[in-house]
Structure formats: C-alpha cells, structure tokens
Amino acid sequence: MSYEHIQIPSSGDKITVKDGNLVVSDNPILGFIEGDGIGGDITRASMRVWNAAVEKAYGGNRKVHWAELFLGEKAAGIYDGNYFPAETLDAVKDLIVSVKGPLTTPVGGGFRSLNVSLRQDLDLYACVRPVQYFDGVPSPMKKPEDVNAIIFRENTEDVYAGIEYESGTPENEKLAKFLREEMGAEFFEGAGIGIKPISAFGSKRLVRKAIQYAIAHGHDSVTLVHKGNIQKFTEGAFRKWGYELAAEEFAAETISEAELWDKHDGVRPEGKIVIKDRIADIMFQLMQLRPAEFSVIATTNLNGDYLSDALAAEVGGMGIAPGANMADHIAVFEATHGTAPKYTNLDKVNPSSLMFSGSMMFDYIGWTEVSALIASAFGKTIKQKIVTYDFARLMDGATEVSTSAFADAIIGNM
Ligand code: NAP
Numbered sequence: 001m002s003y004e005h006i007q008i009p010s011s012g013d014k015i016t017v018k019d020g021n022l023v024v025s026d027n028p029i030l031g032f033i034e035g036d037g038i039g040g041d042i043t044r045a046s047m048r049v050w051n052a053a054v055e056k057a058y059g060g061n062r063k064v065h066w067a068e069l070f071l072g073e074k075a076a077g078i079y080d081g082n083y084f085p086a087e088t089l090d091a092v093k094d095l096i097v098s099v100k101g102p103l104t105t106p107v108g109g110g111f112r113s114l115n116v117s118l119r120q121d122l123d124l125y126a127c128v129r130p131v132q133y134f135d136g137v138p139s140p141m142k143k144p145e146d147v148n149a150i151i152f153r154e155n156t157e158d159v160y161a162g163i164e165y166e167s168g169t170p171e172n173e174k175l176a177k178f179l180r181e182e183m184g185a186e187f188f189e190g191a192g193i194g195i196k197p198i199s200a201f202g203s204k205r206l207v208r209k210a211i212q213y214a215i216a217h218g219h220d221s222v223t224l225v226h227k228g229n230i231q232k233f234t235e236g237a238f239r240k241w242g243y244e245l246a247a248e249e250f251a252a253e254t255i256s257e258a259e260l261w262d263k264h265d266g267v268r269p270e271g272k273i274v275i276k277d278r279i280a281d282i283m284f285q286l287m288q289l290r291p292a293e294f295s296v297i298a299t300t301n302l303n304g305d306y307l308s309d310a311l312a313a314e315v316g317g318m319g320i321a322p323g324a325n326m327a328d329h330i331a332v333f334e335a336t337h338g339t340a341p342k343y344t345n346l347d348k349v350n351p352s353s354l355m356f357s358g359s360m361m362f363d364y365i366g367w368t369e370v371s372a373l374i375a376s377a378f379g380k381t382i383k384q385k386i387v388t389y390d391f392a393r394l395m396d397g398a399t400e401v402s403t404s405a406f407a408d409a410i411i412g413n414m
Pocket residue numbers: 038042101102103104105106115318319334335336337338339340341349350351352353390
C-alpha cells in the first residue's frame with residue numbers, strides 16, 4: 001500500500017493476523033496519532049517512556065518502529081484542510097495496532113466527531129477500559145485497592161446510533177404519528193424522539209470479546225450490566241443474549257450465576273468463569289460498596305459511558321484512565337480524556353492516560369514485560385510524590401512537576 005504523506009518505516013515489520021491471532025515480530029511497526037491540544041505534550045512524554053521501557057525490558061533485542069498517522073488539526077495542516085484523511089483510515093487498518101491522543105470535536109452542527117467517525121468507519125465495536133488502583137494515587141474510596149476491573153463497553157449501538165428526530169420536524173411528526181396511530185404508543189405532544197437499537201449480533205460479539213479476555217487473563221467472572229428491568233427488549237435482550245452466547249460458545253469455561261447457586265451452593269468450580277448480571281443503577285452502588293466482587297464487566301453503550309468515567313474517578317480520574325477501541329483484531333489505544341485546550345503546549349498535564357493506553361497496547365501485542373515495567377516505575381514515582389498538577393492539588397507534600405519531568409521520573413525509576 002502506498003501513502004501520500006504517511007511514511008511507513010522500512011526497518012520494521014507490519015503486524016499480521018494468522019489463524020485468528022496477531023503475528024508480531026521483534027521489530028513491529030505501530031501507528032501513532034498525536035492528537036490535538038495537549039496531544040503533543042502527552043505523546044512526546046509517553047513515547048519516551050514506551051521506548052525506554054522496551055529498551056530496558058529487551059536490551060535492544062526488540063524495538064518498536066513508529067509510523068506517524070494524521071488526524072485532526074495536524075492532518076488539516078498536511079492534507080489541505082482535511083481533518084480525517086482516508087489514508088489514515090487505511091493505515092490504521094493496515095498496521096492493525098495504533099495509539100492515539102485526543103481529538104477536538106467542535107460543538108455544533110456540520111462536523112462529525114472524528115473519534116466517532118473512526119469507531120464507526122473501522123467498526124471498533126468494543127471500548128475497553130481497565131480500572132486499576134496504584135498505591136498513593138489520590139482516591140475518594142476507603143479501599144481503592146479493591147477496585148480492579150475492566151469494562152467492555154459496546155461501541156456501535158444503543159442511543160449512540162444517531163437515530164434521533166428533533167421536535168417539530170416533519171420526520172419527527174411522521175414517526176410520532178406512526179407510533180401513536182399504528183403502534184398504540186402514548187407520549188407527550190412535541191416530544192423529541194430517539195431510537196435505541198440493540199441487536200443480538202452487536203451484543204454477542206461484545207460479550208464474546210469480554211469472555212475471551214476473561215479466559216486469557218484468568219479472571220473469575222464476567223458481569224453483564226444492563227437496565228433490562230425497564231428496557232426489556234433492548235437492555236433486557238442484551239442480558240439474555242449475553243447468557244446465550246456464554247452457553248453456546250463457552251460452555252466448558254463458564255457457569256451462570258444461577259447454576260452456581262442451583263448446583264454448587266455458590267462455590268465456584270475450579271477454573272470456571274461465573275457469568276452474572278447486575279442492573280445498571282445497582283452496579284454503580286456495588287462498585288463503590290463492594291468493588292472486589294467484580295472483574296470483567298460487559299455492558300451496553302450508554303451504561304458503559306457512565307460507568308467507565310465513574311470507575312475511573314475511584315482510582316484517580318481521567319488524567320490516568322487508559323482505554324482502547326477494538327474490532328476483532330484492529331485496535332486503537334487512546335487517552336480517555338479530551339484535548340484540554342487551555343493546557344496546550346504548556347508541558348503541564350498528566351500523560352498517564354495515554355501512557356497506560358500504550359501499556360495496554362504492549363499487553364495486546366504480547367510484550368507484557370513492558371507494561372509491567374511501566375506500572376512498577378509509575379508506582380515508585382507516585383510513592384515519591386512526584387506528580388503533575390492534577391494529582392499535586394489532591395496530595396499533601398507532593399512535588400509538582402511538568403509532563404516531561406514526570407516522564408523523566410518514570411524512566412529514572414525503571
Ligand atoms: P477534557 O479535554 O478531557 O478536559 C477537561 C478537564 O479534565 C481539563 O480541563 C482538566 O481539568 C482535566 N484533564 C483532561 N486531561 C487531563 C490530563 N491529561 N491531565 C490532567 N488533567 C486533565 O474535556 P473537555 O474540555 O470537555 O473537552 C475538550 C475537547 O476534547 C473537546 O473538543 C472534546 O470534544 C474533546 N474530547 C476528545 C476526546 C477524545 O479524543 N477521545 C474525549 C473527550 C473529549 P482541570 O481544568 O481541572 O485542570
């Protein structure tokens with residue numbers, strides 16, 4: 001594949017997929033997208049940490065060959081005003097694994113969110129957010145160390161499908177008439193109308209990914225989070241399809257919570273993953289009161305949106321929470337916060353969200369030594385109370401440092 005502005009390093013090897021698995025050489029090419037606003041600062045800092053960790057872990061026997069891809073404002077400067085060049089999309093597919101900083105989404109009409117476009121165009125159907133506590137990170141929880149979960153949020157359906165009709169428009173009135181006259185629905189005159197599609201296909205592929213992850217990483221449960229008591233044929237169906245999928249495809253590895261109590265007196269049989277479900281509102285309580293009971297969480301789009309931010313707050317907030325958007329194999333790892341434009345190029349913000357998204361990326365390609373090194377060096381740095389401004393304002397006796405100095409401290413602690 002040839003590109004106009006993207007340079008694929010000839011020194012590295014592209015990642016491929018064989019028999020459903022990634023094939024990664026010791027010299028893989030990984031894509032990176034700097035992003036807008038603070039993207040430059042956090043990418044520069046994270047890149048230094050990632051490269052140092054790879055060097056430290058493998059002593060020069062393995063190396064990442066980075067290919068810069070362009071989206072957002074940087075792309076507009078290079079591609080004559082085009083914020084979303086087609087060749088970037090091609091390269092993300094071609095390289096399979098990439099990491100990206102945040103992108104600006106102007107508020108108001110006429111501009112589709114670049115993040116949403118990327119997710120839709122590449123069908124990145126799972127938004128994956130691990131939530132893990134590091135000793136010393138400021139947290140509102142009494143026992144934040146009990147929070148250790150990974151959320152698989154469905155990324156393509158639900159109220160995010162964009163099927164909405166504004167009050168007073170002919171489309172809205174046509175649909176309202178149909179709903180009232182032909183379907184017997186009752187609702188207030190002039191209501192805005194949104195449609196919430198949730199399919200067996202979309203639910204099952206998300207739950208499949210969550211269960212595969214639980215198996216690969218030795219987790220003991222997968223919790224389906226839904227609002228099925230009220231929205232029976234969407235949220236309730238997600239729950240039903242989740243259990244169905246587990247029974248159809250993972251009967252040997254999983255057991256439902258009902259069966260656990262019916263046949264095993266609540267004692268988990270060795271090696272089995274318990275598939276359970278919780279109603280969304282209760283789940284928010286449980287993740288504050290008894291978070292240790294949950295590990296892998298699979299949920300619908302809107303629930304997942306709320307839940308991932310709420311859980312991130314329990315272990316240090318958005319400045320530190322990592323994430324990824326994934327299809328079956330293509331994965332884009334990304335900072336979960338936005339572009340924080342007021343801090344652009346001030347070398348001030350916390351790079352950890354992007355840095356840990358990179359850690360997830362290294363785990364994904366099987367270079368787990370790299371993420372382990374970063375986690376341990378980060379832990380040491382926090383214990384030394386060397387932090388960026390966001391943590392400094394929540395900690396007593398902290399030394400506030402810049403983005404780049406924070407990266408230096410982490411590298412020094414490897
Ligand atoms: P934001 O950029 O996440 O910033 C909100 C606040 O969060 C910041 O003012 C800052 O708080 C804190 N924050 C964010 N990143 C931080 C970091 N790395 N370190 C420390 N603190 C951090 O949210 P926003 O202001 O609502 O959105 C700005 C733009 O980003 C919008 O165009 C939005 O659409 C876009 N956005 C993009 C993505 C994405 O690309 N995935 C995600 C969300 C938003 P303080 O002011 O308290 O210091």
